[in-house]
Amino acid sequence: MDEKEAMIALRWAERCGIQDASPLYSSLLRQCCSSRSLRLGKLIHSSLQRAGLESDTFLANLLLHMYTECGRIRDACSVFDAIARKNVFSGNLMIAGYARAGHLREARMVFEEMPQKSTVSWNSLIGAFSRSGRPIESLVLFWTMNLEGVRPNSVTFMAAIEACTSMEEISHGRFVHAVVLSCEGEASVGVMNALINMYGKHSRVSEARKTFASICKSHRDVISWNSMISAYARNGRLQEAKNTFDAMDLDRNTVTWNTMIGGYAQSESAGAGALIMLAMMDQQGIHPNACTFISVFDACARISALRQGRLVHSFLLEAPGAEDHSQHHLEVGNSIIHMYGSCGCSAEAEKTLHRMQSRTVVSWSSLVAAHVQAGDLSSAVTSFHKMAMDGVLPNEVTFLALLSALGHSGDVKRGWSFFISMHHDYGLVWGIDHLVCTVDLFGRAGLIEQAERIVLSSSFARLPVPWMALLSACKSSRNPGTIEKSGTVARTALELNTAKSSPYVLVSNAFLDDLPYFPGARTLPYQPPPPAAPLVKTHLG
Structure with missing residues (x-):
């Protein structure tokens, strides 16, 4: 009614x-x-x-x-x-309600106050902690449940395996697997599929394969096959993934195809395979979805396949349900912008952005990077300002693309303005990449003293990377004063990074090239950098 x-x-x-x-x-x-x-x-x-x-x-x-x-x-x-x-159902419902709302502390309090707890009670709390990114608490509850003699079921195992999947160590997952095997009748195909996925994400492909093989052939479902294909593809074993794909004795679904396409898309040497799989997918009448197109556009970007990217873009617009995953779909639109930008076609990237119904910082940052890739600094800066007019705040990636471009342009004043604005106007934290770009910018302009002050004023003064950038800047300068400075910079770079050969190579090249100008380079005394100070008053003068 x-x-x-x-x-x-x-x-x-x-x-x-x-x-x-x-x-x-x-x-x-x-x-x-x-x-x-x-x-x-x-x-x-x-x-x-x-x-x-x-x-x-x-x-x-x-x-x-x-x-x-x-x-x-x-x-x-x-x-x-x-x-x-109150009965056990009252407690279970309240635990589930708190967990769904993200109130895990309150859910735990209700759980602790329950005089009787069922398997559902334990499952609700174990699953809640697992889904909330707190795998340790989830597994502690799982082991406590076992110690108290409460028999786990498939739902329990799925939640515990999910927690193990998100952890760095595989040892907990192996222990849970052992408990699964010890509970006769509880090793459902869903649990085994979760184990295959867990082993695949931890790069334990042989254990994933053994788990897959242990499932009775008649009980394997499409998720079993997809999980095994994903384990191979995720770890770069594309031929084995393709062999498993070909051996699949069930109807392949969109996820199956997407797994193969995604595996090829992430490969440096087999990106074209993603395009071949898309064509095969179309021939077999399987409709691609947004995930399919995102992987294919990423593959085109990786191998700079502009012609194929344009063809896929056209195919996308004509595909069934195109309005659901065309450039109006945010993630697909972003991947198209990235593809055109990687292929040097910033104009098409910009057209795609303006056709999108909604745009985020990823969309605009991809466009800025596209203009930078095409060497169009003016359009990159213009897009940055249009981004603000669109009500979207830039992030660290946006500024990194701009600083990288400005570093090659030699526009010190504008580059320094963006570097300062990043922190003081937008509240973003400088990363080491932003610092290196700015040091490179000043170094290319011959402003070595100012570049050194920027390094010394930063929180990265005790790391070798900015000193290596400064040494490269010294090497590009040809006046005796700068060459003398390079001795101090070189000693610092060597002191901070003795384990790698790159500082020695740079030092050798710099001094060998400049010996006619500065014969005493080899005997310069080492001067350690002073403690880091806040970067607030560094100026160009």
Whole structure:
């Protein structure tokens, strides 16, 4: 029944004084849960209060479920607190509601206060911590559950494996795998698929293959095959991924094709394979989705395949459901801009951006980088200002593209202005790459003293990278004063980076080239840099 009919039924039940209206309230509350109709749910709540049924545990649990489904955690909490005889279902619903809202501390408190806990109680909390990026807490709960003798099920294992997948160490995952094998009847195909995915993401391809092989052939589903193909492709074993793809005895879905296309797209030497797979996918009548096109455009960008990129772009606009994943789709549009930019076609990249219905900092930063790639500094700066007019704030990537371009242009004044503006106007933190670009900019202009002051004033003064950049700047200068400075810079670079050969190569090249100008280069005393100071008052003079 619709909302109007439900309200009529409620009024009729109240006016007629039905003795046991619980079935009616139960049916209406279940309907509210499925439709997430908060307005009707509140009317039912008021009716329950008038009928004196609010304390009924069964109906209160349904009311609690309705509020959590509608995202009204405060209302759910009020209902939960009012339940005189809470049962395990009450606690499970409240834990799930808090977990969905991200209130893990409150969910844990409800869990700890429950006199009885079911497997569902444990699963709710283990899954909540796992999904929230807190795998340690999730696994501690998993092991505690085992110690308390509560038998895990497939849902438990899936949550624990998800937690292990996000961790750097694989040892926890192997322990969970061992528990899975020890629980007869619990090693469902879903759990085994999760294990294959976990091993693949940790680059343990042989263990992923063994897990895949352990699944009975008749029980393998398309997710099993996709997980194994992904494990190979993710680790650069494209031929084995293709062999598994070809051996697949089930109908391939879009995810299967996307996995292969994505694997080829990430390869430095096999990017063309992504285009071949897209053609095969089209021939077999499988409709590509946004993920497909993102991978293909990334492949075109990687191998600078402009002609193929344009063809795919045209194909995209003519594909079924093009409006769902054309340049109006944010991520696809961004990948098209990146593709055109990598191929040196900044004009087409800009056209794509302006056709997009929504644009983010990634969109604009990709366009700025596209202009930089094409050597069009003026358009890059113009796009930066248009970005601000569009209400989008730049990020560190945007400034890095600009500083890199300005470093090659020699426009010291504008480059320094952007460098200072990055922190003081936009509150962004300078990274070492921004510093190196700025040092390179000053060095190319022959302003070695100013470049050294920038390095000394930064928080990276004790790292070798900016000193290497400064040494390169010294090498490009040909006056005796700068050559003398290069001795001090070289000693600093060597002192801070004795483990690598690159400083020695730069020092050797610099001094060998400049010996006619400065014969005493080999005997310059080492002068360590002073402690780092805040970069606030460095100026050009």
